[in-house]
Ligand code: AMP
């Protein structure tokens with residue numbers, strides 16, 4: 441999809457555009473068309489870069505490992521000194537330990553004792569593991585059947601000098617920290633942290649610490665949002681709880697858009713409430729209200745408030761989380777500087793429980809993926825799929841993704857499963 445001039449221009453130029461029945465994939469595509477990633481770069485000490493996004497390619501100035509070294513405890517030798525059919529007896533000339541290379545010149549017919557990580561002397565090309573050799577005095581007896589080059593980790597076999605090890609846009613995870621450290625690099629350029637402001641709307645909501653009156657509930661969405669945002673590695677700005685009052689919502693939206701790159705709200709996008717919110721957001725920017733053809737998470741608002749990106753999530757706690765996983769997570773990763781975020785891992789598993797579903801919408805039912813006694817991975821429903829049943833999200837480690845056209849599904853059917861474990 442080409443990047444259009446404005447969000448409403450995109451909508452009006454698209455003959456398939458139907459805000460009342462927006463397919464999940466289409467909504468993702470629309471959102472994607474408007475995302476402009478952060479560009480400010482900062483240099484950080486390596487450890488502080490954990491969870492950040494690299495703003496520059498990282499090239500290696502060296503081979504890793506820097507020298508040929510042994511993958512085993514054993515004996516290093518010239519392959520040419522061995523008789524592949526009959527084995528050989530070599531004379532032990534010394535030892536090469538990790539960090540303590542053998543410094544002599546190895547004469548033909550000699551071998552050195554070598555430990556894992558020890559430098560393979562330049563004359564040698566083969567290591568025999570100690571379990572296969574026999575030592576007798578200062579001689580080592582090597583049986584037949586050795587392969588040239590065995591058990592030698594070659595210089596540059598992990599990373600070769602000059603290679604681009606990581607590209608701009610790479611998230612720095614523990615393995616990247618270690619690899620960058622292995623290159624001797626102590627500082628990296630990363631994009632600045634994305635700022636995301638969020639607030640809840642709803643007259644029925646009471647912050648924790650408050651006493652619940654009749655018809656009131658505690659505001660939980662700000663906590664799930666805080667958790668999801670923090671896990672993604674953005675700066676989460678909690679702007680609190682806002683009444684269903686046009687002036688209060690407008691003020692909160694202005695404050696949020698001024699303070700952050702992204703504004704996320706929960707509640708106020710369902711049909712009954714959307715009207716006045718639409719007017720407010722229309723004054724501050726350009727926002728589209730969609731009924732996504734999905735369950736849960738049907739209403740979703742997306743747009744811009746000034747320069748800030750806006751996501752209006754549904755108030756139902758499960759819907760807010762599901763829409764975050766399906767739309768917001770990927771969008772925030774793009775804004776953080778990751779050009780092609782990995783989608784949630786998807787796999788197929790046999791569902792051991794029957795599933796009730798009416799055709800017409802993509803459903804993201806909460807599931808529990810586990811290994812049965814035969815070692816097979818199967819999935820089962822968490823039970824009640826109501827969009828207010830937040831315990832279903834806590835029990836789930838996956839979404840069972842049922843396509844639009846799908847109807848009731850008997851137990852034993854193979855289903856698509858999106859893995860959530862470790863994602864946020
Ligand atoms: P809404 O989208 O505002 O119509 O809200 C839909 C449902 O979600 C209602 O039952 C609300 O009470 C509930 N809800 C809205 N916001 C929150 C919140 N922040 N925490 C917990 N539940 C909420």
Ligand code: MG
Nearest residue numbers: 642707708755
């Ligand atoms: Mg509400």
